[in-house]
Amino acid sequence: MATPLRLHKAPPRVPHGAGPSLSWALGLRPGEIAIDAAAWLARFAARNVGLAATLAVIGALFGLQALALLRAPAGWLPATITIALAPGETITLGQRELAAPQTDRAHLSLRRDARDGWMLRNISPSKQVVLLRDGAEQRMGSEALRAGQSFQIDGALFNVTSSDAGAIVFNRDGHTWRYDGAVLYRDGLAQSNCPDARLSGRALSLWNRAMPTMLTIARPLSFGGNLYCGNRLGLAQTTPGAAQLARVNGRLELSAGNPDGDRASVLVHAEGVQMDLRRQEASLRGVGAMIVGHTRFQLAPAGDRLTLTPSRHVNLFNVPDLKLPAAVNWQWQQRSLWNSGHANALWGAIAVCLACVAVSAAGAVASHGIWLRRAASGAKLLGAATLLIAGVSALISQRAGMPPSAALSMLLGACALLLWLTFPGRLALLTAAGVVLLAVGLLAQLELGLGAPQTSWLRYYQKSAAMLAIGAGLGGLLRVWAWHQARRAAHLQQRAIEWTLATFAAVALAALAAQVLWGDETGVFDLQPVELAKLALTTLTAHCLALRFGWHSETRHPADHGARWLRLIAPALLFIALLGLSLVQVDDFSPLILLLVWSTAMALAYAVAARHRLLTAALVAVTLSAVGAVVYLRLAGTDDLIRWGFYADRFLVWLNPAEHPHTGQQLLLGARAIGEGGWLGADHWLGLRALGQPAGGVVQIPAVQDDFAATFFINRHGLAGALLLWGVQAAFLTGIVLTALRAHQAGASARNFRQAWSGRFHYFALCGGGAFVLGHFLLSWGTNLAIFPIMGQPMSFLSAGGSHLLFFLCPLLAFSAISAQSLEGD
Incomplete structure (x- = not known):
């Protein structure tokens, strides 16, 4: 009997490139699902080696962040500080009682008066106390002078004849003095510049004399010393700086200075009452908060008890136990690294971002399914917008004193980098190196925040994560827009591009002007407009150079070329001049060197593009000479440096730091920390055993989170870790150079003006951005390793520079990714 033929149903065929979820949908068993998923992942990794390696490195770095959070020891701090005093009693409060790290051991004198209630006096010789009353600030030890009052500094008595928001006039010994917040006039004439005034100070003095009051740059009036010059009013036998008169919150206030010698008395006489500003006592009635050092305290008086709630800068303790005076009582709380309080709503945004990352990744690897690719495109747009909103919310919450937890900031940073990798286009070397450098920087900042004995150090990590989310969100939206523009073959008109660049330059100039008028060398409104100016300077110069190469490409209106060239080059020259002037005012020559590196790199890029061999050789010779x-x-010594004036001190400290232990403290502490790190880190395990643990004395290095971030990295991870970091930095710069050269080739072989201009613009812009990054790398490593004198520049990606990250690095990464994507399309 013949055996009946049996027909077996073949297993359904899975389309090539489909993921394991499709296999599950077709009814395969769990074991087969696992095998299928593993095989699919292996095929994907084999086809995308660079992406797989980048994801592995980023996963490892964020895994180390999570491990650091898990291993961090418990930290305790006071939730509230309650002070109980009987009427007439007085207590002295300082760093120990207030848990405020930036205060003196004896900083405040607190008294409870039977009639006036709680009274406060600042007894610190050098640090101020600010009272916040009804939305206005009151600085202890200062007084807004009025007409009819008199003030006395040691034995010198001055009578105030008139005073308003614009100026104050006072006289003594037959001389009339007028001060408007910027310039001091003696008998109607502005005083001459002081002999030790630098060039920038003399230029600032000329500006203040020529400009109206609203455009002047505030300069305080200093009393004391033997010189009548500039904004100094000399007083015999009085220590220079014994008192100061300055504009504060729209008022001219007299305050006691901080002389190094004997304490001078500063008295204010009004209506028969004499008040010593150094012993000024203020009532706390109506005061809602006060700032002591850098710590903010909310005040809540209730009868014989005053409750202080510290925030921002608070000391951490290993155990909730501290011996305090009988009148002081702490309510302890444990530092939370996981719970964000009011910021917990951001967890929802994190979940949306992660879902968008998953959908975007699925759409990127799927070779079939139009609906999936459309969903991925929408997910990218939604994820970028959600990430932007989450970053802004995290930054606002931090500014409001309710920062997100460290764990939430970690996930926010991870979402930013993962979403960045899912956008269209092949993964370029500079993008892969850039995201790895960002992950390394976040890890270093988290380690520093967890290792410091204060709550304030985590704010650098939280701010960097928020800034990264904002920058990645904005950059992601720009990349999506550029991708859709490229698919529709839509391009901006040349006139629109020029107006956009001109507007960008105007905004940057306005930001620089705001820093000059209302800020200082650290920035304005907690931002650094210089970082935005670097980007504007680079793009504007790249546009001008790109047009220079296309000088004869447009023949429609050849007579307009000269006028157009002048119209475009003039803003660039003006912008360079104003940027250089603003940078000269900083008490540091690093911005000038940064501009010199950028200028040399742009000249070299021009020489290469123009095939100008003589110029190329000259630039190489200048670099070797430097x-x-x-x-x-380094070898000649210090004999010839004394005549250099202001900058000589920095070189002397650099060459012989042991002979200048005070001014060379930063350099000496940095060298000691690097020596402790050695090759394998201070823990001899490349920092793995020290994850989340106290950082030790390295946090005492000034600006260790910024200018000396590389020193902390070497101390924690050793020179071996630094070598790996150098390799990634070199890969990033190499990626920029390779992308720039491809853009140059595309521009040189283009068939029309638009494509030629686009290629050359991308070439020069990438060269300029890479030059600034190279300058930051050189200056930072040179400063930390004592190759150069100390110069204050953050290390790109590693330092906690929020403005540098948001206004320069993130736009550079977005522009680089768009450039690489456009070259693929061409």
């Missing part, structure tokens, strides 16, 4: 000059200064 290296030789550094070596010469």
